[in-house]
Amino acid sequence: MPSSMTGYANAESDDDCLWLAVTLRSVNHRFLDLQLRLAPQIEQFETLIRRHVKEHLQRGQLQLSVLVRWKEESTTFALNRPLLDAYINAHRELTQRHGFSQEPDLSTILSIPNTLSFETETLSEQSRAKLQTILEETLDHALEELARSRKAEAVGIVEEIHQHTESMKSGLVALQDSFKNVIPQFQKRLVTQLTDLFSNIPTDSQRLMQEAALLAGRADISEEIHRLESHTDRLLVLVETESEIGKKIEFLTQEMHREANTILSKTNPLSSAALAVTEIGLELKSAIEKIREQAQNLE
Incomplete structure (x- = not known):
């Protein structure tokens, strides 16, 4: 079952x-990008956290935060004295230079970022081991919940891809039928135009028919249609049977775009005779683009 790259979990x-x-919290990203916000006592486990995440996720930007609070611990306040001294000295310098009379306010000074911090007792080996065990268990529960969230999100995405793919298959059938009618019309129109153009010059009608057939042959799109049919079949297999399909679908849509562009390029010289083919070709490109956009949401 495919997974979206968008999800949320808390444990x-x-x-x-x-x-x-x-x-x-996870969102779309080409690769796996971890953004960690860890409580000070958890920072020592960063490598462990990254390893656990990589065992569960392949792609996506993941914002991971861990909060911890011991119910019995000795906490003290620590002053950042060098920083405080620097602020006070700067205040005195500005006072002397500009003639300010206001004295530094204690509450204002202590509200300056990083001037006051908390210090907790160093963890014992037993407490550290307990913290690691609880962290791993809670992290795994959160990752499992995230996986469920991402799979639920993927259901709608896969359904949209399926619908666009089925639309493409119908379009390819219509394209093949339309193209069968285009070639005879094009040949007939071309022969008429050439005959009118060279009306005062002796011409070989059989030769004109051969040249018209040659030009029409260059516009043959049978191979492109066949390859697009193969790609759509492969796409349906991917969304129904595999899990990590985002990049595979993106690659397939690149190939599909190439075939659709070739179809439009080949049939462009057919002018008005191929208007229906051009319209279907543009609809195919639109469906391919929608599939590509949805694939960017999948892991």
């Missing part, structure tokens, strides 16, 4: 010792 663990929460 929490709460026992007598600590509370821990993992939040995951």
Whole structure:
């Protein structure tokens, strides 16, 4: 079952010792891009977190945050004295230079970012092991929930791709039928035009028919139609049987675009005789583009 790259999940663990929460948000991205926001005590487990994520996800930008709170811990405040001294010295310099009279306010100083931080006791080996175990369990639960979320999101995407692909298959049948009528019309019109053009010059009607057939043959799009039929069949197999299909579908749509462009290029010289073919070709390109856009949402 394919997965979307868009999803959300949250998992929490709460026992007598600590509370821990993992939040995951994923969106589209060509590769796997991890953006971590970790509580200070969790930063030591960054490598472990990345490994767990890569075991579950292949593509997408993932925003992952981990919060932790111990229920019994000794917490103290730490002042960033060098930073505070620098702010106070800057205040004094500005006061002397510009004649300000206002003294530094303590509450204002302490509200300056990074001047005040929290310090907790260093974790014991036993506490660290417990924290790692709970982190891994909670992270795995969150990743499993994210996987369910992404698969649910993919259902609608796959349905749209399926509809556009079936529309293409119908269009290819119509294209083949239209093209069968185009060639005789084109040949007849070309012979008439050449005959009128060279009306005062002796011409071989059989020769004109051969030249018209040769020009029409250059516009033959049978191979392109056949390849597009193969691509649409492959596309339906992908969405129904495989999981990681985003990049595969993007590659297929590139091939489809190439065939559709060739069809339009070959039939362009047929002028008004191929208006129906041109219209169907443009509809095919539109369907291919819609499939490509949806594929960008799939892992």
